[in-house]
Amino acid sequence: MSRGPRSGARAPRRRSPARRVRGRLAALATTLGALALSAVVPRAAEAASPARGSGYELRLGLGFAATSRIPTLRLSEDTSLSSRELVSGTLPTAGGFRGLGGYADFAYVVRPRLTIPLAGLGFYGAVGDHAPVRSAVDGTLATVQPWRMFAIDLLGPGLGLRLTRRRYFFEVAARVGAVVYGGKAALAAGRDAVDADVVGIAFSARAELSGCRRLDPEQRVCLSLAPRLYEVRPLAGASLNLSWVWGN
Structure with a gap:
């Protein structure tokens, strides 16, 4: 005999739309920050070099x-x-x-x-x-x-x-x-x-x-x-x- 769902099992939680939006914004901010650092750090190093x-x-x-x-x-x-x-x-x-x-x-x-x-x-x-x-x-x-x-x-x-x-x-x-x-x-x-x-x-x-x-x-x-x-x-x-x- 097949067993039905246990009465004590919990249904998986779903993230609210607001949480999903915040998560995507955080990921976007992290990506933009990494891109900005990759552009700024080489320029700063060049400006701080003895030649400049x-x-x-x-x-x-x-x-x-x-x-x-x-x-x-x-x-x-x-x-x-x-x-x-x-x-x-x-x-x-x-x-x-x-x-x-x-x-x-x-x-x-x-x-x-x-x-x-x-x-x-x-x-x-x-x-x-x-x-x-x-x-x-x-x-x-x-x-x-x-x-x-x-x-x-x-x-x-x-x-x-x-x-x-x-x-x-x-x-x-x-x-x-x-x-x-x-x-x-x-x-x-x-x-x-x-x-x-x-x-x-x-x-x-x-x-x-x-x-x-x-x-x-x-x-x-x-x-x-x-x-x-x-x-x-x-x-x-x-x-x-x-x-x-x-x-x-």
Whole structure:
């Protein structure tokens, strides 16, 4: 004889529609989370790698600098003349300066877009034709000789933005600094002239526009244009530089 269903057996439970919906949503969320992690983790690892991380940069370059006005010069020390014991004071000047030279610059880069120029130093010697500038110091006639002058460029801190495109990047920065001008002036001493050392300093605010090509993960070559936004007067000049960059 066949046996009927036991009276004590329980019928299988059926999940409510709400539970089934919650289960499917949980499975969908888990799948989406796994997909998101698979996309984000490799990018994060790449960004944290030494080749793309934040770090310092050293830049060495050669350049041409031109300014339309040099600052007021002064005698670096008292000068003895045949007609007078000592001459000291300042020389009002006019005219500009053109020079060739080199520089070194140090910056910190916060990947991928922010750059922080820290400090730099450059030296430029006069090139080309410079007309003599006639002036006077302490009642004595003086002739400033720009072709015997030099400029020491003291680069200060700044802030910049960088746009990277494959092996190339473009950068715009603004920074402050100072330029020290030095040279010679001829002081009239009767029929003769006495050479005297002169020096002047000017505050500088400039922009820097650079285009660079990456040669390998740590080296780049850059061409830069740096307008002098203010140096003795607004829009005083510019410099054009070719540089080699090392860094992350």
